[in-house]
Every structure is written in structure tokens, then in C-alpha cells.
Amino acid sequence: MRFTVFGGVSARVGGRETEFGPTRLGALLGVLLVDAGQVVGAEELVERVLGDAPPTRARAMMQTWLTRLRQTLPGLIEREGTGYVVRVDPLEIDLHLFRHLVRTGRTAEALALAQEELLSTLDTPWARHARAEFADELLAARLDHADTRLNSGEHTKLVPELQVLAAERPLDERIAAQLIEALHGSGRAAEALRHFEIVRARLANELGAEPSRHLLTLHRRLQTASAPRQLPAPPKPFTGRALELAELDQAPNGVVVITGTGGVGKTTLAVHWAHRAVARFPDGQLYVNLHGFGPSGAAVSPGDALLRFLSALDVPRAQVPHDLAGQAALLRDALAGKRVLMVLDNATDADQVEPLLPRTPDTHVVITSRTALKPAHAHSLPLGLLPPDDARELLASRIGHERAHAEPDAVDTVVRRCARLPLALAVAGARAATQPEFPLATLADELADLDAFADDDDVTADLRSVFSHSCKALSPPGLRLFRLLGLMPGSDISLAGAASLAGLEVSQTSALLAELARANLIDEPEPGRFTCHDLLRDYAAELALASERDEALHRLLDHLALTSVEAGLVFTPSRSRPATPQPAEGVVVTSFGTREEALAWLVIEHPTLMSAMAHGTPTQTWLMGWSLSDVLDRQAHYRDLLTSQQISVAALEKLDDADGLGRMLINLGRAFGRQKRLGEATAALERAFDVYEGNPAGQAAVLLNIAMLCPDDKMAEAMEYTRRGLALFEECGDHYGQANALTGLAWGYGKLGEHARAVEYAERVMPMWQAMGHVIGQAETWDNLGAAHLGLGQYERAVHAFTKSVEHFRTGGDLPLEAAAYEQLGDTHAAAGDAEPARAAWQRSLELRAEAGLATDGVRAKLQAERE
Template sequence: MRFTVFGGVSARTDDGVTEFGATRLGALLGVLLVDAGRVVSADELVERVLGDTPPPRARAMTQTWLTRLRQTLPGLVGRDTGGYVVRVDPLEVDLHLFRHLVRTGRTAAALALAGDDLLAGLNTPWAVRQRAEFAQELLTARLDHLDARLDEGVHAELVPELRALADRRPLDERVAAQLIRALHGCGRTTEAVEHFLRVRGRLADELGAEPSRALSSLYRRLRPTSAPRQLPAPPKPFTGRAVELAALDQAPRGVVVITGTGGVGKTSLAVHWAHQAAERFPDGQLYVNLHGFGPSGAAVSPGEALLRFLSALDVPRAKVPHDLAGQSELLRDALADKRVLMVLDNATDTDQIEPLLPHTPHTHVVITSRTALKPPDAHSLPLGLLPPDEARALLASRIGHDRARAEPEAVDEVVRRCARLPLALAVAGARAATQPEFPLAALADELADLDAFADDDDVTADLRSVFSHSCKALSPAALRLFGLLGLTPGSDIGLAGAASLAGLDLAETEALLAELARANLLDEPEPGRFTCHDLLRGYAAELAPADERDEALHRLLDHLALTGVAAGVAFTPTRHRPRTPDPAPGVVVTSFGTHEEALAWLTAEHPALMSALPHATPVQTWLIGWALADVLDRRAHYADLLTAQQLAVAAAGQLGDAAELGRALINLGRAFDRVGRREDAQAALERAFEAYEGNPAGQAGVLLNIAMLCPDDRIGEAVEHTRRGLALFEECGDRYGQANALTGLAWSHVRLGEYAKAIEYAERVMPMWRALGHVMGEGETWDNLGSAHLGLGRPAEAVEAFTRSVEHFRAGGDRALEAAARERLGDAHAAAGDGEAARRAWLLAVEVRTEAGLPTGPVRRKLQTEGQ
């Protein structure tokens, strides 16, 4: 039987619903249900139902109504010493269920219950007081729920609700703080500042008070302490282009598109001007090389560029939506009131850049492209060949001004043969600079003697002539490496990747890369990573030895796949390492000692790994997909996660290995879930379950993943899936799997508020983790115990459990889990009444979160509240 006291009083049984309406019988039942399980005296009943001045024979009337109520609902109302009591589980009454849901952190479900006024049909003084007290209780729950949503990164969609709430409660500092957080979180910092100032003025005028420390502290943190500075190093030397620089200075704020042929210096101009103009954009400079004209598969997608920008702007990953339109809108919100310069380099078409254009009044965008892009309201700046005097000055800066003045005719000839293209002049100048003892005329003669690929006025022909000349000066080994580098599917490559490509050791490869850099055929934008202009890359690919191409590319893909597995294991040590083939001869497989080293490699190689997938063998594809699964998930690269896992599933299907297919399908299910395709996720996991037929451990793992798909309102289903998984793990004797399942059951019962059951499972699994020597498993179990003890009102036991979980997570090297456990340890200290210990725990949680790059806002708010 279930009862309602919100709105009109009603009772629901298997036979139907009894609506009591605004009757004395309903009033009597309602006042008893409000205190379900507690004895209410006869006098209290009279006062609650009939008011402070009841009519004559009030007690007799009440007795009559009680008799009728007992007849209507037999066995519900009992007589006890001094009064009456309803014999019902309080959680069967919507008011008490509301309070239980709030206590256990399920405020969304609680708020859904309280849609109507408490005891709406009763207007006695007692009922009015109850409604007023519950209204405050309801407001607190609503504000708690809003805080939770803000902590999750939801900002823009909460602004209307919080504005309305702030209008009704203009002096409520908690509401003011929430509105300020929401406005600032969606990039409307100016409005957030204005609201703070408005609230501060009202507090002073109406109450003669200053804002609280918490609200003042929030105001001080409205503006970030640092702005993104993503521009690459300015080109050195940079010569000329005075007219174009002036045009960029004078262009109206908005979008400028620099167009011109390959090698004409578009990027150099854009980056040089951006450094000069940086002070005009104090909120930061954003830059991305879109690689629109690089090798197939190397172009940066709009979604990837958006993720880079949002990360640079400190937008929490949890706030980033899955779809491109949502990400684009979030970028606009983040830049709404910021003065930022954005450089979109090497764009290929409008589709690639349109999602990146914020169209905000203070953001200025500079685009470079070989095609005549025409975004709405854009200013076009065509870039032609260098004027002759500027071309001569650029060459002189490369070879030395004294040398240039000594041979002016040779300078003119080199400039002509380089078609006044900055890229060609840089390569030719580097060639001359390596041989300072040779007369410059010799270089000019060599260029003049080269066979033309087309007419002299053909820009591509001139570039190829210069490239050919510079390559003739390379050692045979460097020339071979240069040709092989043209085969790389990504836009850049690491030292170990280059060594694998060439089949050489690291030291020899490093020396050859340095030779190519000195010849200006290769750049090293950051230590250990190498790239080159896409025109040079295309030319290099033509030089790759025909009989080595396939083997060289296979070695590179082997390096990426096998090193990727090593990185994936170091990044998530608890994953089962997949079987890997022996590396091909000459392949360098890097090892990793720490989680941080693995993360750095996976981050740097992410574009290369994604570009490699279409070229890899089925084994390499499946391994690369496995390697990327966790890092792309944790860093919210959900579109790439889905692509990688779809390819991995297809590859695993070709290999015919059920275990590999099952594992790939589990990862695919996770990817579908992350992009909001819950039905596809369920279907992928069901396929995984079928693939693991005859493999109980595999099927059990799938069931645990299906349990993870269950939302909060379906935790019961999650428990059933986990129990089935546990039974299968027990059937095949998989102790690790059993421990995982038991840990999942403990956590599920914590989420259900069934704390005693959670403790039972946690105590059952603890010796298993210890026997397995699994530090992280022990840490999770201590954490579950702490949460359960805290839920049962045992703060001392919770403090002990959370202290142990912190120790284990720290030993296991998981900073995120350690930070969360330290925060909960502070909660336990606070519940125990030890404010100083709580503050110390929360401060350490902030420190660990900061080191791990995690949001600190929720913990800081606890510190502010404790300090008031």
C-alpha cells in the first residue's frame, strides 16, 4: 500500500486508488501519515484537523472519523498508549520517501515526487506551519539539485530557471552564487559580474550587510588566472609583407581569410601577425593546424579542433556534449564575452571551418587556405608571390647579408629559380648555408641546370626543382629516410616511429632527422616530434624506394600498434593485456614506467593512431582500437572512440577470434553509450554476449558492462545483471571477475541506500582483493565501506574506511580516485563534527585534483561553507 500527502490525500492498494479529497477523513489520515510510525495524541489530532479553537464535542467527532477510517482501511490505524499511530513503512508515504531520496543524494527523483503542496486540502494553523517548513525543505533540495547539475557542467540551460529564482529571492546569496556560476560557466562572465554587483548593492541597501565570504570568493574567481596561448613560435626570420600586415591590422573585427598557393607563406604571415597583435586579445590566442592539404586521413576534423579549443578554455570535459552542433554552441558560449584571437591554419573547405567560427563580437578569426573560402561576412586577403626586393631580403637573412651583397646577380638568379616562394627560398637558403665556402653562383648554376618539371612560371615546378636540388646534397641514408617519411599517414611522427619506419636504431635515426632539419626539409615543432610542409611531404613520397614502401609502412604500423598496447596497459593497469604478435624486424616498441608517460605518448600519437587505422592490417587495427579505448573515453574524444571501435570490431570479425571480437564489442558498446546511442550500446553488448558463447568469464564481463548502462532509476536491473555475472564468474572459477562483481554489487547497494547490504558485500570481497594483491580493488572496497557507514550515520567508521581507501588509491597511482576519496573523507570528518580535520582533507582533495587537472569547484564550495 502506498500513500500520498502531496496534494490531496490518497491511498493506493492492489484494488485501486482511494481518493479522500478535502474531507475530514482525508485530513485525519494525512496528519497521521505526516508522522508515520510515531504516536499522535488525541489532543494533537484534534488541533491538527480542527484548528486551535475546535468546536464542542471535537474529541467525539475525531473518534467517529477514526472509526470510519479504520473501516475504510482495515488494520492501518492502531491505538497506542496516549494516542494513535499508522502502521506503515514510512517509505510507502511520498513525503517520507522524498526525504529518504534527498538524504541519499537522489534529489532529481525526490523533486519529481513533490509536485503539489503538502496536505493541500487542510488549512489549520498546524497544516500551514507544516507547509511553510516543507517549502524551505523543498527549496533546499532544489538548490542541492541545482548545485549537483552545475557541478556536472550544466550551465546554459539552468540560467532561465536560476534567473526566475533569483528574481523571487533577490537577497538569497546561495541562489545568487548559483546564477553567477551558471552565467560564468557558459561564458557570460560580464553578466555574472553584473549580477554580483547588483546583489551586493541590495544587501547593503536593505540589510546593511556585505556579501558572505563564499559569494565574495566566487566573484574573485570569475575571471581565469591564465588565458590560452596556443600560437606556435613566430617564424624566424620573417621578412617583408608590410602591405599584408597593415591590411591585417586594419581589417574589421570578425573573420579574415588569407588565400594563396602552397608555399607562398600564408602560415608565416598569419602567425607573425598574431604574435604582433597578441596584446589586443588579452583573453588568449587559439591555434590549430587543420592539415587540410596534408596526407589522406591527416586532416583535423572540426570536432577534434573544437575539443582542443574547449580544453584550452578550461571547459570541463563533463560539460562537453557529444554532438558537433552542441560543441560548437558551447564554444560560442565560452567565447561570448572574451577578446580572443583564433587562427585556423591550412583549412581545406567551408565545412571544416564553419563549426569553429564563434561569430561572437570580440573574437577575431584568421584563416589560411589554398582555396578561396568565403565564410559569411569574411574579409579576403589574397597573398601573392613575394615582391623581388622582399624575396632577396628573405634569402639574405638565410645565407647572411654580407654573402648576399657580394653576389647580387646570383641572389637574383636563386630568387628567380625559387619563384619568389618563401618555402622554396627557405629550402634553397638552408642548402647554401650548409656550404658557406661555396660561391652562391654555384648554387644558382645548379638550380638553372636542373631539368624542369614544367614551364618556368609553374610554381609547382619551381618548388620541385628546389626540393630536388636540396635532396641531391643529402647523404644516401638521409635521402632514404626523407622518402619514407612521405609515406606516414599522420601529420607528424616521433623519433621511435621514424626509426621503425626506416628499420634503424634510435641514435642513427636521430642523426638523420637532424640532417634533414638542417636542410630545412623537416621541422621539429616540439622535442622528439617531426613534421614538414605538405608540399615537401608529397615530394618526399615520390622518392620513397618502391621496393621498401610496404615493409616500411608495416613497420611503422607495428610500432604504433604494439607501443599502443604497452601504453594502454600502463594507462590502465587493471585491463587484461591482449595477445600481441612479435614485432617485425627493425620495429622499436617503447615501454612505459608510469601512467603519466603512457598518457603523454597516447596524447601525442592520437592523431597518428587514428590516421593509421585505415592502412593497418586486421591485427594492427584491433590492437590500435584496444589501445585507444580507455584514453579516448577518459579524455572525451567520443567521436574518435566510436570510429576506432567500429573499425576494431570489423577487424576482429575478420580475425575470427571470439574473445577479441567480444572485447572489441564491449568497447564499441561503451563508445555508443558515450555518444548517447543507448540502444546501439545495448545491441553491441548483446552481440558481445553471443560472441562469448561457451566462455562464461567473457559473458560475465559483458553482463557487468550492461549493468553499467543502467541509469539511477534502474539500479535494480544493474544489480540483477551483476548477480548473473557473479554466478558465471563463480562457475568458471574466475576469482578476479568474482571480486569485480562483488565490488559492483556493494556500490550498487550504496546507490540504492541499502547500506547494510553494501557492507555485507564489501566485507565478503575484501579478503579476495587482498589474496589477489589488488591494491585498487581494496581501495574501492574501503571506499564502498566508507560510503555505507556514512549513510548509516557512523562517521567514525566512515573516517577509518575512507582513510584506508585514500592510502590504497595513492599507492595505486590513480589521482582521480584518490581525490574523490579525500573529499569523502572530509565529508566523514564533518559528519563527526571535526571541522578542522574535514578542512584538511578537503584541502588535500583540492591539491590532488589540481595536480590531476580535475575540477575543484565542488570541494572549494565545501571549504567555503565550512569557513563561514
């Protein structure tokens, strides 16, 4: 026998299943099964099934139902005294089986049973109370299961589920602790710490209480664990450099510059020492590869490096200034009083590193460069070739000490031919390690033959000889892929990008990349991303055949351009798809299922796309710029936004594509506007207006963007531009454009204080957004209505509008605008004299702002003033 009380009541007896549905028989059976084995009195049965106001003949009706039920399921229900009892093994009832599974630690199985509400078809006070009590049991089981999953490392998968629970039960500290653990375990340390602050503020505001000891202990642990740990993995093996390590140990906090020729091991020394000295810097280690000697355009700008450091230090994006000097000052503030190590790897010149030097007493900076940089008060550490004994030991650690001891003369030959350069020894050692059956002397002779043409003092020639020797051992497809990797425009490449470069299947490319990694010709610093030393890249580029260079680079640029379009459309779904060419044969075009996936790809590929734009066809170039425009804007990379849009406009000027040129001129105007270069912004938009001659929708979009440039004291002028845009959108029948313009007019009238007109336009546009199903458009319109009603003193209507605005912004996933709507909702309650709901709305705005990394000072001030 099997009985179900989750959802509708059913019984399976002797292979026959009976679904009772929302019948009185089902309700009667359900209430008896909930208390299986216990006697339920007749009066209690009536109240459970019929409620606390039963009809006059309730007892007679109950007797009839009991008789029918006992006929349907003979032997199940017995009369005992003045009541009735179900005689059945409790484990045959899903509710009691659930409880047994929870008691025995099998929570996953238990939760699989409870997919529907307890007695969902019965709506009486007793049933509602029973459901509420079981909801507590179910929540406890879910949280027990969450603990199990956290212990097994399922942090990322748990975050969405715990976020929902935290929103439903914002004062539950166990849920809060689990969400904080899950966020931190997912690599989202800043969000974890912000959620703790949100919970602490809510507990203080609503209960006047401090977090529990468990939550405080967790917070202290995460504060320590969340210090930035950006160092690459320690190099293995590492040999020698005892004098240099001692010098680094003895250097006081300040700036140390390690200089030396390419391949001599500057980065290896810096990273090895940094890991060895990590205890000196408990507040974190910052690292950036500045790619100063990589391919053209791959060097990291000081501004980008600063943004990476500020992000690692959990500085909210909203607090970061747009100018380099302001960002550098903010970095100094963020590092003040902290013992932090900063490694600036592969710097090209002083101009690249000077803005990154915080000059704070407890921050220590290690710079590596091929050039003799001389920052003020810096300690210089020139790095020469490895001493002979250290070079022999490094090679032995690569090929095996037993093998090295057996052929000391061959070891000496390899060391000499590798010029005692660690990079050359690593490559040659990898070559020897892949052929353990070969005598080392044979490989040494081959290396010597290859190097016969080289001048003994020419380090570069020695390196080329070693690289050539290792390439001889590659399979023909592996050698071809290595040659082509020298063409990649950025500092690294994805698996899909490498497959497109080679014109091969992804699986085949993956195998070839593994072959190159075994030969120590490339590295995989993170899963799916591949890079190689810039000297190896230069050598690979020299090997690339003229007959394959152009087609291979075109395939890679096709991959970047077309994949970036897919990412751009998923990141901003409201954008119109630009016309794109068919991909060349062999090109992999990646698709994206979620906005988060698209954003991650755009962020990772941002430096590569910026470098690639200079190498693409005009079409490839502008498509990459178009794809980057929104993400660079929202991530506040305003310098790259301007550069990318300038390059894109120049590319489009070579094409007969008025629509594309108009789009990019609008983006260029926006980029100039972000940098407060309003004259150039206006000029770009006016040119876009001319380009769109004969295209009323395009010209209308330009007019709306010009309106956005107008400051508050020129709101009337902005309104005129918006009206002209509306007229053009109406002329061409563009309903989406009309809705945008009407929304702009409603907002503008509100800014001008003409609140009745704002209401008129908002009510006019609302049905349009609703017909389109455009959630954010509806949210903005509700927001405009709220502001207008507030301005008119219609507080009840304003509260309703802002509440709707909050709901729609939440549905649309716009955290900053949801936070702003909550703040205005709080303002409305305060204006109406309702202090408690005002505090609650401001508190929620504060939490959302903290979660989004936005400034919170204004809302905090309102909360503080209300408390006083």
C-alpha cells in the same frame, strides 16, 4: 675526530670508529655533543638521558656511565663546576657542521648530512623536544635549498618533493609559493593557479585569513603569465609583405582569411604578424594547425581543436559537453571579455572552421587556407607571389648578403626558378648555404636545368624542381629517409618512429634527420618530433620506391601498434596483455617506466594512431584501437573513441581471434554508451556475449558491462546481470572477476537501500582484494561499506570506512574517487552532527576536485550551507 648525532651516536677517533647504538653511553655522549662547548649540569644530564621520572639511583648510574665514557674517549669530556662539557671543534660534529653549512649557503651539503633523525635512539621528553626544534631548522634549510633550485630552473624535479611538503604543512605559505612556482615553471600553469585557490580557501576556512602579500603578488604574476601562448616560434628570416602586414594591422577584430597557393607563405605571414601584434591580445594567443591539406586522415576535427583550446584556457574537463555545439558555446563563454588572438592554420573548408569561430567582440581570428573560405563577415586577404625585390632579399638572408651582392644575376635566376615562392626559396637557400664554396651561378644553372621541362606558369612544377635540386645534395641514406617520410600517416613523427620507418638505429636516424633539417626539408617544432610541409611530404611520397614502400610502412605501423600496447598496459596495469606478433626487423618498440610517460606518449601520438589505423594490417589496427580505448575514454575524446573501436571491430572481423573481437566489442559498447546511444551499446555487448560462447570469463565481463548501462531506475535489472556474471566467474575460477562482481553487487544493494546486504557483500569481497593486493578494489569496497553504514545510521563505522577509502584511493592515485570519498566522509560527519570535521572533509574534497579539474559546485554548496 668525527662525531655523529644524526641517527645513532658514533665517534671516529684516530681512525677507530665506535658505534654506541641505543646504549646509555651513546645517549649520554649524544646529549653532550648536541651542546658541545657548553656546560650541562648533572641534574640536566639525568633528565636528558633518563627522562623526567628517573630511577632512585640515577645520579650514581650517571657517574658510572660518565667514567666509562671518559675511559672510552679520553680527554673529550671535562668536569666543570657541577656539570660536564665536551671540548671539541664543533665542526667535527655532524649537527654543528650542518648549521655551519647552512649559514654559509651550502644547503645541499648540509642536507646530505641530515639523512636521519637527531638522536634517533633516545626517546625522552628532552630528546623529542630537541628533534622537534631541529625539524624546524631542517625544514628551513630544505626551503632555502628549494629556492636555490628554483632559481636554477629545477622546477620539474622539485614538484613531487614540494607536493609532499605541502600535504604535510598545508598552511605554510612559503611552501605553497614554492610549489606554485615549481608547477608553473614545469608548464603546469593551471595546476599552479588551482593550488593557489586551494591554499586561499584553506586559510580562509581554518584561520579566517587572506594569503600573504607575497602569495597574492605571485598569483597576480602567474595569472598574467598563464594566458595561453600557443603561437609557433616566429619565422626567421622574414622578408617583405609590407602591404599585407599593414592590412592585417588595420583589420578590426573579427575574422581574416589569408588565402593563396601552397608554399606562398600564408602560415609564415600569419605567425609573423601574430607575434608582432601580441601586445593587442594580452589574454592569450590560441593556435592550431588544422592539417587541412596533409595526408588522408591527418586533418584535425573541429571537436579536437575545440578541446585543445578549452584545455589551454583552463576549462575543467568535467565541464566540457560531449557535443560539438555545446563545446563551441563553452568556448564563447571562456573567451567572453578577453582580448585573444586565434590562428586557424591550414584549414580545408568552412565546415572545419565554422564551429571554432567564437564571434566575441574582443577575439580576433586569422585563418590560412588554399581555398577561398567565406565565413560570414570575414575579411579576405589573398596572398600572391613575393615581389621580386622581396624574393631576392629573402634568398640573400638565407645565403648571406655579401654572396648575393657578388652574383646578382645568379640570384635572379634562382628567384625566377623558385617562382618567387617562399617555401622554394627557403629550400634552395638551404641547399646553397650548405655549399658556400660553390659559385651561386653553378647552383642556379643546375636549378635551371632541372626546371627545363616545366611550364613557367606551373608553380607546382617549379617547386618540384627546387625540391629535386635539394635532394641531389643529400647523402644516399638521407635521401632514402626523406623518401620514406612521405609515407608517414600522421602530420609528424617521433625519432623512434622515423628509425622504425627506415629500419635503422636510433642514433643513425637522428643524424640523418639533422641532415634533412639543415636542408630545410623537415622541421623539428619540438624536441624529438619531426614534420614537413605537406607539399614536401607529397613530393617525398612520389619519390618512394615501390620496392621499399610496403616494408617501411609496415615497420612504422609495427612501431605504433606494439609501442601503443606497451603504453596502454602501463597506463592501465589491470588490463590483460593482448597477443602481439613479433616486431619486424628494424622496429623500435618503446617501453615506459611510469603511467605519466605512457599517458604523454598516448596523448601525443593520438592523432597519428587514429590516422595510422586505416593503413595497418588487421592485427596492427585493432591493437592500436585497443591501446587507445582507455585513454580516449578518460580524456573524454568520445568521438574518436567510437571511431577507433568501430575500425578495430571491422579489422578483427577479418581475423580468427574471438578473444580480441570480444574485447573490442565490449569497448565499442562502452563507446556507444558514452554517447548515450544505448540501443547500439546493448547490441554491441550482446554480440560480444555471443562471440564469447564457450568462454565464461568473457561472457561474465560482458554481463558486468551491460549492468553498467542500466540507469538507476533499473538497478534491479543491473543486479541480475551482475549475479549472472558472478556465477560465470565462479564457474571458471576467475577470482579477479568474482571480486569485481561482488563489488558491483555491494554497490548495487547500497543503491537499492538494502544496506545490510551491501555490508554482507562488501565484507565478503574485502579479503579477496586484500589477498590480491588490489588497492583500488579495497578502496571501492571501503567506500561501499561507508555508504552502507551511513544508510544504517552507523556513523562511527561509516567514518572509519570512508577514512580507509580515502587512504586507499590516495595510494592508488585516483584523485576523483578520493575527492568523492572525502565528500561522503563530510556527509557522514554532518549526519552525525559533527560540523567541524564535516567542513574539513568537504574542504579537502573541494581542493581535490579543483586539483583534478572536476566540478566543485555541489561541495561548495554544502560548505556554504554549513557556514550559514
